[in-house]
Amino acid sequence: MKLKFWIGITISLICLFLVFRGIDFAKVFEAMKSVNYLFIVVSIILQLATIWLRAERWKYLLMPVKPLTFKHLVPATMIGFMANNILPARAGEFIRAYVIGKKEHISKTSAFATIVIERVFDMMTMLGFLLVVILTMKFPENLNGGGISNLLSESALEKIGLVSALFVFGLLAFLILFKELPNQTTQFITTICKPLPTSLAHKALEFVNSFRGGLRVLDTRSHIFWVIFWSLAVWFTAILAGWSVLRAFNLHLSFLAAMFINVIIAFSAALPSSPGYVGPFHAAVSAGVLFFLPTLDKSTVAGIAIIFHLSCIVPITLAGLYYLWKENMSIAEIQRVEQGEEAILADQNADSPNTL
Incomplete structure (x- = not known):
């Protein structure tokens, strides 16, 4: 298996250990049963x-590549x-x-580029929310939630926000330069690809242009x-979806608190982990809840984290499987894509008018 996979598994296990260490599983199930499922x-x-x-x-994002409707996407x-x-x-x-790319006959590489931009805008939005939290929330001088909740100090969040902002705006600047300086970037790629066989160098240039x-x-x-x-x-x-989960456990936290917890979850999702963000997601929810309610029983908090995670993961997974069936695709096909057996970014199905 790939090294990244095992790194993700390790991080997930560490996070799960931090969340479930020393808890009473009877109380976890009790918390899960007492939830208001409405x-x-x-959520x-x-x-x-x-x-x-x-x-x-x-x-x-795709409009300059090919105009598509909501129904298509x-x-x-x-x-x-x-x-x-x-x-x-x-x-x-x-x-x-x-x-x-397969369904609409457009460049897969161009489509992937729009997803990269989408992620940049996601990160910029989260940084904006983090700024709102830092400017409007009163942070306790001494956190006593214990464990991972103690990492959520104002100074720690400011450092995380600064590093994230440098990364996001650096990436955005790179993408802009990449687009605005086509001749220079093409020449640079040509230069570094000189040692490669001609066919590989040609594919690299096709990828860059697409x-x-x-x-x-x-x-x-x-x-x-x-x-x-x-x-x-x-x-x-x-944030509203997360707020609803908190209300399901009769936690009367503010919308700003739900925003704060959502920001923590978003940052945790950037960590390598097992599929479904297992571990980092639970640690983020636990840290956020204990930040606001440090006296809440940690077993109850673990139950909240489990239900929060399931409410996010299960519906989208089931809906995705439905659309996979509807599009006449299979799990095996998308696994081949994930394993690289399908040339995901090779643009075999791209129509020439839509590929630069």
Whole structure:
């Protein structure tokens, strides 16, 4: 297995150990049974809505490549997020590009470039929410939640935010330069590929040119406006979904608290982990809840983390499997994509008008 897979498994196990160390499993199940499932149903609907909103946002990112409708994009989006939940190494991003490329006959590499931009906007939105939290939330001087909750100090969050901002804006600057300086980047790729066989060098240049095609959304201000709008809609809906889970356990935390916990979850999802973000997700929820309610029993908090995770993962996974069946695809096919047996970014199915 790949090294990244085992690193992810190790991080997941460490996080699970931190969350479930010394807890009373009887209390965990008691907490899970006492939940108000009406709020869980609301959370599930909102979680599914985030995928529909992502599909609407993706429409604007893909528009310079090929105009597509919301209806075209929902299946690929849902399948991609389902794949993230059941396959290792965030394979769903590549699979999403593969599905839309295969279905709509567009450059898979260009489609993947739009997903990279999508992730940049996600990170920028989370950084904005983190800034709101830091500016408006009063942090306790001495955290006494214990364990991982003690990592959520104001200074620690400021450092995390600074490092994340440097990474995000550095990546954005790179993408802009990559798009605006086509001759220079092509020449650079040609130079570093000289030692390679001619066929491999040619494929590398094709990849670069096709990837650049997916960055054309950066030329259109109106598209950027709508990408920002739908990014905010995606994450506000996700926060409402998380807030509903907290209310399901009769935790009367504010919307700002739910935003804070959602930011922690988003950052935890960036860590390598097992499929479905098992471990880091639970640790993030536990840390967030204990930050606000340090006296809450840790066994109860573990139950909250389990239900929170299931409400996010299970509905999207089931919906993705439904769309996989509807699109006449199989788990075996997307596994071949994940394993590299399908040339996901080779653009075999791309129509020439849509590929630079």
